[in-house]
Amino acid sequence: MPAHTDSQGAPISSSRGTRFCAVPVLMALLAALLFTAPARADEFAELRALLTRGDATTALPRLENAAAAAPRDVQMRFLLGVALMDLRRDDEALTHFTRMAQEYPELPDPQNNIALLHARAGRLEQARQALETALRNDPTHRAARTNLGQVHLLLAVQAWELTAAEGPLDTALLRRLEALRALLAAPPETPRQTAR
Numbered sequence: 001m002p003a004h005t006d007s008q009g010a011p012i013s014s015s016r017g018t019r020f021c022a023v024p025v026l027m028a029l030l031a032a033l034l035f036t037a038p039a040r041a042d043e044f045a046e047l048r049a050l051l052t053r054g055d056a057t058t059a060l061p062r063l064e065n066a067a068a069a070a071p072r073d074v075q076m077r078f079l080l081g082v083a084l085m086d087l088r089r090d091d092e093a094l095t096h097f098t099r100m101a102q103e104y105p106e107l108p109d110p111q112n113n114i115a116l117l118h119a120r121a122g123r124l125e126q127a128r129q130a131l132e133t134a135l136r137n138d139p140t141h142r143a144a145r146t147n148l149g150q151v152h153l154l155l156a157v158q159a160w161e162l163t164a165a166e167g168p169l170d171t172a173l174l175r176r177l178e179a180l181r182a183l184l185a186a187p188p189e190t191p192r193q194t195a196r
Helices: 022-052 056-069 074-086 090-103 108-120 124-137 142-165 171-185
Strands: 011-015 018-021
Touching: 022 056, 022 074, 056 074, 074 090, 074 108, 090 108, 108 124, 108 142, 124 142, 142 171
Parallel strands: none
Antiparallel strands: 011 018
């Protein structure tokens, strides 16, 4: 099909006799992108503020709608998972972050939150594995590095408690176990979520 131009020389394509100019269509799409990006950023900031204030109940339905409307919006989807975590809907949050980790294997944040969910459930070995994956994705990820240290401490307590269950501990190991328990009792008590 031959290319056509309008009276000002702009290209026109033709399909089944319908003529349109590509320039106004492109301008309309560009305008839509420019005006929706700030709106999405404002919505994201507002939803993030709700979660920061501890109002996950209000944020969750809005996050579900936003994620459904823009399923490729990684930030909104991440916040949706955080809201599920905040509401202690851990099974749903784990499924959500696992799906995100499969779709975006290069991102460390879903793996970090998967680790937190495993740690909450006492699955420390799975938590360690998820954090190591997060750090392979981004060796500078501070929250994952901090959480990995916390999980290592919890694994040490677990190992020493198993040893204690088999018989009395020597004095030095008993002191280390008590010191480690005291250290873990100080805030934060559980691994940290990725910054919201």
